[in-house]
Amino acid sequence: MERGLLWLPLLAVFFWLAWSGWNEYQKIESYKRWAEQFERHKYDIYAVLGQKGDRLTWGKPTRKEPSHLQTVTFQDIARIRFRIDSKFFDEKDAEFPINAKQISVELLLKTGEMPSIRFTDVDIAAGWYRFLSDRLAASDNP
Template sequence: MGHGLLWLPLLAMFIVLARLGWHEYRKIEAYREWAQGFERSKYDILAVLGQRETTLTWGTPTRSGPIGLKSLSLATIDGVEVQVDQTAIDIGDPPQRGKTITLVLTSQDQSSSYAIPFTEIPLAVEWCYFLREYIGQLAIK
């Protein structure tokens, strides 16, 4: 009986991990359905992000689909930068680590900025390169 009691915490931990895994799976499936209408998209535990033509949409992932969605026309954006721990970085030589990583979009009139959270610096840098190039192409047209 003593051996059975020793395995009980392990069983409880397995059940908790299985439940957490199921919740994360549901979030990813909800994201997949949401992301089908976008040309480019990203998912991580902090935010979902999608780009369709000149519109950028982002929000918070949940099991029932993204919530708190915000949309923005890329034609109104003038600046794009990556901030690590609230400090702008050189995207040509990004740091290896940071606690908070955000992609910051600044409007043309400098009156508003939008922060999109990321969990990985390389992914934020990749989106920064992409958005800078895309906004540059919009300015040429």
């Protein structure tokens, strides 16, 4: 009887892990369908992001389809900032902190809004920051 009771928490953890894995798999499958329309895209637990032409779309991944989607054009963006924790970096910086807790690319829109796109990986965020900065510079100088 005691052995059975000792295995009960382990069984509960197993079911929770199985459900979590299934949930994340559903989010990824939903993201794959959503991302087909974009030239460049990314997925992580915080946000999905896609770029097609001069449009940038991002939102929160869910099992059915991304929610809270926002879309801007490069003409709507005044400036792009790359934030790691509380510091801002630019494309000239060669190294970024490894133990970052909060990584984001912030878009400063011409309307004054400042949406932030969260990332879990510094290198992926830096790549997107450089790409978006280059595209913004190209759209400013046709």
